[in-house]
Amino acid sequence: MRLRTDDATRVESTWKQYVPSAVLHDVDRQRFFFDWHSADLTGASVVRYDLAAEVRSTVQPENQFLVCRIEGPAVRIRSDRADLDASRPWISDGARVHSHWERGARVSAVVFEPTSLQRLARTISGDDTLSLHASDLSPRSASLAAAWDRMFTYLERSLAELDDHDELLRAELDRHAAAATLATFSIAGAPRRQRSAQTSPAPVTVRRALEFIAENAHRPITVDDVATAVHISTRGLQYAFRRALDTTPAERLRQARLDGAHRELRSGAPSTVSAVARRWGFSHPSRFATAYRESFGMLPSQTVAMHGR
Incomplete structure (x- = not known):
């Protein structure tokens, strides 16, 4: 996709196709100019645009991993908790990130569907239940940040040479982007309770x-819904889980919701523990606190305190 315009409304609507939370504030329309390029991989979208204007923007990805690099004079980037280094890419899977530039900037971004990153991380780790979370918005080091920038340049050049029939090459570029991102950022799997070792791959x-x-897990699904989604009876699914993982689908669904609540409490987004618990299906605060401590070794309130809310 290619778009060149001086209409700020079109810019925001275009960006929202990739990151629905994106909002442009205080746009200087007198100096405004926008040049947008984007392309889709199998599990991610690649975006680069030049935006000439004074702009303040905010993004808060939902069910996405957004990796972004903003280049330009006097660029300032911050999360709700701290300033970010504008000379390096950053990542968010839910934390709000605010950007401000005065005379224009070039934005380079890759927007991943979570399954794209999780699939590769699970293959590398051998853990078929791994659930990823960006524990730090900044890259692990300057050298890894530079490597991610080189990867993006390679990605952009390679995509320019592909056509609609190059699906295998597109899939390889998708894997390359995911691997570089996993190497660059701290995207740790959420802690899991101990379970019996699995001696063979899960069916x-x-x-x-x-x-x-x-x-x-963030939706009001039941074990019956899970069984229906994978075309098996509820009893058959329960038997398969017990045999392969020595646990039940209900226990895994409950743990996935605890992991989601854990990510949200760590993100620093303004909310209360009880509101987070309700969003993830826990109606009894005391039961939620007990289950949370069993999984993560601390109370929800301690997680909030550690992450500065």
């Missing part, structure tokens, strides 16, 4: 059920 049905749970 395809179990893996698909785990993916469905990870992607939909």
